[in-house]
Amino acid sequence: MRNNRKTIAAGAGAAGLLGLGLSFSVPAFADDPAPSPSPTAHAGQGHPGKGHPLRRARALRGVQGVHGEATVKRKDGFHLATWQRGKITAVSATGVTVRSEDGVSWTWTSDGRTHVRKNGEKSSLKGLAGGDQVLVAGERSGGTRTARLIRVPHHR
Known part of the structure; x- marks a missing residue:
């Protein structure tokens, strides 16, 4: 019974993090560990707003998974929100291919909404x-992953 509780708690925690971080168009995993300024403090000054992908993924910074x-x-x-951590194995004019530590290799397309x-x-x-x-986050539709x-x- 104790193992079941741990499994349920771990699953609920992971689902919560994914829901929080991926409720978007996918998180940005900002590099700055400092607290975020309020959106109104910098409105119109080039800082990403509340709903911007560069502001959404801080909750996933500590997640150590390789893809999901x-x-x-x-x-x-x-x-279907999707993400992957790994090394780039190919770069083209339209996207990248990334291979995770566990051997999974996904090709990601890029479009005008892709932030690099x-x-x-x-x-x-x-x-x-x-x-x-890299860390890549985006959406999957059918067999196409768009970063x-x-x-x-x-x-x-």
């Missing part, structure tokens, strides 16, 4: 390279 998917409900229906961050700065697909360690965020963390 969750069904999330939005105003327009249900969507490298070492804390805005970047583009051209700024990414094979071997870069909303591709993040290469700071090198410390």
Whole structure:
């Protein structure tokens, strides 16, 4: 019975984190560990607003999983949010292929809504390279994964 409680608690915690972090268009995993300023304090100054992907994923920063998917409900229906941590094995003009530690390899497409961050700065697909360690988050529709965020963390 004790193991069942631990399993249920772990599952509920993971579901809560996924629901919180993926209730979007997918989280951004901001690099700055400092507390976030209020959205009104910087309105109109180029800082991401409350609903912006770069403000949503701080809850997932501590999650150590390598990839996953969750069904999330939005105003327009249900969507399949998905994410992956791993190394880039290929970069093209339209996306990246990422291989996780467990051997799973997914190809992610990019579009005009994809945010690319490298070492804390805005970047583009051209700024990414094979071997870069990344976090990719986005949506899956059928067999197509579309990235909303591709993040290469700071090198410390």
